[in-house]
Amino acid sequence: MIFTKNKASALQTLKQRWEMQNYESLDELLTAKKIQKKQNIIEYGVANYEKYRLFAWND
Known part of the structure; x- marks a missing residue:
């Protein structure tokens, strides 16, 4: 259970945990995001x- 204020x-x-499940580390996740953005x-x-x-060509 996640205890947070809002x-x-x-x-x-939850989103961060879901994204992290496919990667070994946070650096790997951030690198993948940078590559996707590029x-x-x-x-x-x-x-x-x-x-x-x-x-x-049409002109």
Whole structure:
């Protein structure tokens, strides 16, 4: 049982525990999050490039 002052912090604690179950340490989790963030930025950039390229091709 998790004892906290409010629901928000209890949910945050549960979320952190759920995320941690797949990783050995906090550093490993944070590294995975950084990699995912960079990957999302790259995918967003590629999607925008594709959209711009198609737009430029139509001119």
